[in-house]
Amino acid sequence: MKNFTTNDQGFICEHCNMEVEKLNYTSRDHCPFCLYSKHVDIMPGDRQNDCKGLLKPISIEKFKDTYKIIYTCEKCKKNHKNIMAKDDNMDLIIELSSYQT
16 A cells, blocks of 8 residues: 555553553554554654554455455444454454454
């Protein structure tokens, strides 16, 4: 992606309070335990969005040979998408698949 800024950092998830380690192959952009994310980017990895609301996972969609998680921001109500990570909770991914758009 042309405007992608690599930003692979660990964090404490603001939804489930789990400690999330960096991903080590691309930018970590959501919690692998509960799949929640935070509305922090304007362009992927830039951390320039002032919203800072929690992004609630609501569905998934097929993307190339993987999936994208579809989110709704609990603060500003905008939709957002992140590519699934290798260590994501597959039980939650399967649950979200029943809500595919």
